[in-house]
Amino acid sequence: MAVLEIQNLNKSFGGLTVTKNLSISVQEGQIFGVIGPNGAGKSTLFNQISGYIRPDSGSIVFNDKNIVGKPPYELCREGIGRTFQIVKPFGSKTVLYNVAVGAFARTNSRSEALQKAEEVVKLVGLESRKDLLAKNLTIVDRKRLEVAKALATQPKLILLDEVLAGLTPSEVDEAVELIRRIQQSGVTVLMIEHVMRAVMALCERVLVISYGEPIAEGTPQEVTQNPQVISAYLGDDHHA
Numbered sequence: 001m002a003v004l005e006i007q008n009l010n011k012s013f014g015g016l017t018v019t020k021n022l023s024i025s026v027q028e029g030q031i032f033g034v035i036g037p038n039g040a041g042k043s044t045l046f047n048q049i050s051g052y053i054r055p056d057s058g059s060i061v062f063n064d065k066n067i068v069g070k071p072p073y074e075l076c077r078e079g080i081g082r083t084f085q086i087v088k089p090f091g092s093k094t095v096l097y098n099v100a101v102g103a104f105a106r107t108n109s110r111s112e113a114l115q116k117a118e119e120v121v122k123l124v125g126l127e128s129r130k131d132l133l134a135k136n137l138t139i140v141d142r143k144r145l146e147v148a149k150a151l152a153t154q155p156k157l158i159l160l161d162e163v164l165a166g167l168t169p170s171e172v173d174e175a176v177e178l179i180r181r182i183q184q185s186g187v188t189v190l191m192i193e194h195v196m197r198a199v200m201a202l203c204e205r206v207l208v209i210s211y212g213e214p215i216a217e218g219t220p221q222e223v224t225q226n227p228q229v230i231s232a233y234l235g236d237d238h239h240a
């Protein structure tokens with residue numbers, strides 16, 4: 001069953017087309033990757049799915065409902081969680097507090113929010129740092145916190161925007177395991193990622209975007225062997 005079905009999505013900023021006739025179908029329980037060169041329109045796609053930017057045309061169906069036009073807080077309650085490329089925790093609050101803020105999307109009870117936060121902090125491997133102030137976390141732990149905040153909203157679908165950027169190879173390995181655990185907990189994952197090793201290890205399907213346009217979709221093996229994808233990454237002007 002498709003959790004997320006996007007059809008013929010289009011978005012331009014002035015004369016710049018950032019999403020061009022984009023269609024994807026993300027199945028329940030899948031880990032689905034979105035890759036493409038810098039500026040290809042990947043984050044803009046996430047911003048449209050999570051309600052931060054309204055598409056010019058096309059449909060985005062989540063759990064059988066067209067969600068175009070709904071605001072981010074409503075989509076969060078409907079079950080779309082997301083991380084941001086630039087992480088902005090409340091630096092002078094604790095890790096647990098920051099995660100609990102996410103949990104308040106689903107409950108007004110402080111004890112329930114804290115209980116959920118405790119659970120998520122454990123899942124992402126931040127349990128021993130839960131009482132630290134967020135500003136004192138290392139980069140990798142800030143990334144974990146970003147994922148934890150999104151998970152605390154109890155999403156059905158989580159959008160991960162380059163959560164592996166800036167991590168060392170062994171930190172990437174740990175993060176790959178975490179993303180696997182998230183999938184195993186029943187959450188569907190849509191991830192933008194430049195770290196191909198992780199994409200190859202995790203994603204069942206991958207969409208490749210270049211200049212806003214989907215140029216390939218398939219298994220990681222299929223797309224990385226696609227000549228158009230190779231030329232997009234090598235910087236050839238394949239539009240010429």
Ligand SMILES: Nc1ncnc2c1ncn2[C@@H]1O[C@H](COP(=O)(O)OP(=O)(O)OP(=O)(O)O)[C@@H](O)[C@H]1O
Binds near residue numbers: 016018044
């Ligand atoms: N609000 C906006 N107004 C105008 N242009 C924008 C806006 N947001 C993004 N863009 C432009 O849209 C294009 C796609 O940006 P986007 O951030 O989606 O790319 P990306 O694939 O996520 O890139 P990266 O991998 O570098 O994060 C870029 O040229 C960007 O400058």
